Amino acid sequence: QPVLAVVGRPNVGKSTLVNRILGRREAVVQDVPGVTRDRVAYDAFWAGRRFTLVDTGGWEPDATGLQAAVAAQAEMAMATADAVLLVIDASVGATATDEAVSKVLRRSKKPVLLAANKVDDDRLLADTASLWSLGLGEPYPVSALHGRSSGDLLDAIVKALPSMPRDGDRATTGPRRVALVGKPNVGKSSLLNKLSGEVRSVVDSVAGTTVDPVDSLVELDGDTWRFVDTAGLRKRVNSANGAEYYASLRTKTAIDAAEVAIVLLDAAEPLSEQDLRVLTMVVEAGRACVLAFNKWDLVDEDRRHAMVRELDRGLVRVPWAEKVNISALTGRSVRKLAPALRTALKSWDQRVPTGQLNGWLADLIAATPPPVRGGKQPKVLFATQAGIRPPTLVLFTTGFLEAGYRRFIERKFRERFGFEGSPVRVNVRVRE
Ligand code: GDP
Structure with a gap:
């Protein structure tokens, strides 16, 4: 703003x-x-x-x-x-x-x-x-x-004053839009089918045209959700030539069309490059996110602890994302997805009033000022939350703030104001 x-x-x-x-x-x-x-x-x-x-x-x-x-x-x-x-x-x-x-x-x-x-x-x-x-x-x-x-x-x-674009890039009416993403064979189709026990309809057959239905409306926990771009998932066209390329393209399209992503990870396997690529796509697109560890039924009782620790180490980029352990096969804990999605979207939509933000920031910076650079102490003059979806902070400063210090601010901001399940961007505007 x-x-x-x-x-x-x-x-x-x-x-x-x-x-x-x-x-x-x-x-x-x-x-x-x-x-x-x-x-x-x-x-x-x-x-x-x-x-x-x-x-x-x-x-x-x-x-x-x-x-x-x-x-x-x-x-x-x-x-x-x-x-x-x-x-x-x-x-x-x-x-x-x-x-x-x-x-x-x-x-x-x-x-x-x-x-x-x-x-x-x-x-x-x-x-x-x-x-x-x-x-x-x-x-x-x-x-x-x-x-x-x-x-x-x-x-x-x-x-x-210059006019600014409005918050968010799409209309907010209708069911919230969810992307179900993850590497091939992680269980996306299985999960959709499990949830589809409650699928009300397949939508988006635009009247008068012959496009494929692409989205699914799914009833979960009393709300209707629009799972975007699920056509490919339902048809299960798999393992053809270039399947991987199309899978990655589909992932990108789905994320862009969604507000929140369920990133499906295979709990029975170590995190792969491909998993991290999907996560990075979600974070870079600025979408809210829920991590679902699928195939939990395959994880040994005695390996579970080690598994969780190993996964946490791999997920340092998204310490803020809620984790749900599920099994698309047995239906275990699939019910927990809806509350997690709701929390993530609430954070994604959240705005901290500027007065409150600056009151908090003044204390934080007084206690831990930005590191001196080139003999100069950068000052943070004030901050605003310039946007939501994703929440974006802008710090107005008299000098460059190191990435480490920006991360520190993000971490403290989350400790104070929450934002579980949503990326938070911290931008710095240095006065010339
Ligand atoms: P997609 O490529 O991500 O859509 O994955 P699929 O849904 O096609 O699943 C790939 C394979 O994993 C299939 O053989 C599924 O039966 C199996 N699978 C999916 N979810 C689970 C699960 O929770 N537990 C177990 N044991 N197998 C699963």
């Missing part, structure tokens, strides 16, 4: 205005220079649009002197945000600092909006016209305290 950064001198009412825009009293209203806030970014909504609102008051720029500090804030804002809102105290008028910051902002290629705050009564309205001289376009008179016309300002803000 697009990011709006709010900049301005201390005491112009940035936090009050942020609260006004958010429509609640979440930001700390304390515009004292040097006061660190533990939360700097929030979710804002206006006119059906969602954006991240960043209060730069919490950034503590290193520069000394008020003017330099506010200018540094503006620089960071320009580099990280999609648009910048400069807040001026209309009861004071444009100060030298405001002018210096405007000069910095005028260089920006990004949209800059100007709010004249503290226009608490009409007498001040006339004065706001003088703010045109800052060269940032129309000043929007607002009173953060009394709520004067922040609507016009918000309209201008959402107009200035």
